[in-house]
Amino acid sequence: MAAANSLSLTSAFLPRHGFHGPSHNQNVQLSTQKKQFARKAVSGTITAKFELQPPPYPMDALEPHMSSRTFEFHWGKHHRAYVDNLNKQIDGTELDGKTLEDIILITYNKGSPLPAFNNAAQAWNHQFFWESMKPNGGGEPSGKLLELINRDFGSYDTFVKEFKAAAATQFGSGWAWLAYKPEDKKLALVKTPNAENPLVLGYTALLTIDVWEHAYYLDFQNRRPDYISIFMEKLVSWEAVSSRLKTATA
Numbered sequence: 001m002a003a004a005n006s007l008s009l010t011s012a013f014l015p016r017h018g019f020h021g022p023s024h025n026q027n028v029q030l031s032t033q034k035k036q037f038a039r040k041a042v043s044g045t046i047t048a049k050f051e052l053q054p055p056p057y058p059m060d061a062l063e064p065h066m067s068s069r070t071f072e073f074h075w076g077k078h079h080r081a082y083v084d085n086l087n088k089q090i091d092g093t094e095l096d097g098k099t100l101e102d103i104i105l106i107t108y109n110k111g112s113p114l115p116a117f118n119n120a121a122q123a124w125n126h127q128f129f130w131e132s133m134k135p136n137g138g139g140e141p142s143g144k145l146l147e148l149i150n151r152d153f154g155s156y157d158t159f160v161k162e163f164k165a166a167a168a169t170q171f172g173s174g175w176a177w178l179a180y181k182p183e184d185k186k187l188a189l190v191k192t193p194n195a196e197n198p199l200v201l202g203y204t205a206l207l208t209i210d211v212w213e214h215a216y217y218l219d220f221q222n223r224r225p226d227y228i229s230i231f232m233e234k235l236v237s238w239e240a241v242s243s244r245l246k247t248a249t250a
């Protein structure tokens with residue numbers, strides 16, 4: 001798609017310093033995010049398209065834990081298809097020109113999803129997932145994030161155990177998340193089926209792992225628990241999670 005006629009996913013839904021999902025004040029946030037992107041008249045119509053953004057590191061940067069072959073398919077084909085299909089679905093509709101979060105919330109339709117929901121949410125979820133990892137990731141969080149993990153889960157070890165269990169027990173395709181619940185100012189574990197995410201629950205997403213088989217099958221075959229362990233031990237970017245928490249609690 002032509003760059004001049006494209007909308008960056010990153011600029012569409014990421015704060016400059018790390019990104020997060022809309023919270024209960026999301027209506028205020030979303031209204032301020034609207035129309036931040038360039039729109040261009042094409043053949044007499046007004047349109048704007050989302051553009052697939054690459055992960056914030058080279059495709060081989062997470063080797064050997066997540067292979068470039070996995071990125072070739074997972075980002076290059078699956079994520080791309082979600083973005084391309086979303087653009088086709090919203091073209092010429094009242095959703096055209098809205099932010100990605102707006103489209104997710106509108107098409108979630110209070111639990112009775114409209115056709116564009118799956119592609120919109122999957123486009124968002126995957127960008128969030130890529131930015132949840134970094135080369136030489138893993139280790140333990142620190143600062144306020146660790147403080148809240150200890151407060152809300154009892155200990156970091158307990159949190160890891162519960163996060164792994166949530167990811168392992170999400171039946172079929174889906175996601176596991178660490179989220180922040182604005183109404184009680186606490187961290188929470190959430191697991192969601194298919195394309196659903198914490199935005200539709202009114203929570204702020206802080207961390208996610210994709211547990212669709214396409215996320216790990218090339219590297220781990222059916223060994224989802226091994227993939228989850230490597231994610232936590234070698235890939236997770238606690239800096240990204242801390243940045244999102246800082247935004248959520250600002």
Ligand SMILES: [Fe+2]
Nearest residue numbers: 078210212215
């Ligand atoms: Fe995926």
